[in-house]
Amino acid sequence: MNQQAKSKTEQNLNEAFAGEAMANRKYLYFAKQARRLGNEETARLFENIAEQETAHAFSHLELIYPAKSLTVRKLLELARDGELYESNQMYPEFERIALEEQKPQAASEFVAQARESAEHAEIFEQAAKRFHALAKVEAIHAGRYEDALKSLDKDNRARI
Numbered sequence: 001m002n003q004q005a006k007s008k009t010e011q012n013l014n015e016a017f018a019g020e021a022m023a024n025r026k027y028l029y030f031a032k033q034a035r036r037l038g039n040e041e042t043a044r045l046f047e048n049i050a051e052q053e054t055a056h057a058f059s060h061l062e063l064i065y066p067a068k069s070l071t072v073r074k075l076l077e078l079a080r081d082g083e084l085y086e087s088n089q090m091y092p093e094f095e096r097i098a099l100e101e102q103k104p105q106a107a108s109e110f111v112a113q114a115r116e117s118a119e120h121a122e123i124f125e126q127a128a129k130r131f132h133a134l135a136k137v138e139a140i141h142a143g144r145y146e147d148a149l150k151s152l153d154k155d156n157r158a159r160i
């Protein structure tokens, strides 16, 4: 993603969002581990706080992607672009470094996830296309409906 065009506060919002979102997933993972270790109380504590981290992450998202600026098409395109960034830039670069540092397990994990990100990008892309086609059909229907209303109006006026 293009960080240069962003103000420092926008960058900080992104970073804060990433931190809160990460805390959410991390605590859910910790909860799973605590449960595995037989400590239900700690597992529940992690799950409870994880939920609050989601709320924190959502507050940041509301400022990063204000509701007013969004359409369904925009949502799908934003999601597609994020997945494309992961599959085309982030994971290939991480894989390269993992190989350089002789961490083959991490390298193959990055390769596998790059592939999955590419699949997700394609799913979002197809959904955006379907949505676009649907919006066109709906516009045609709306136009026909309007024409029908107009001619009905004309008929009515002719009768008066």
Ligand SMILES: [Fe+2]
Residues within 6 Å of the ligand: 020, 023, 052, 053, 056
């Ligand atoms: Fe938090």
Ligand SMILES: [Fe+2]
Residues within 6 Å of the ligand: 083, 116, 117, 120
């Ligand atoms: Fe993904």
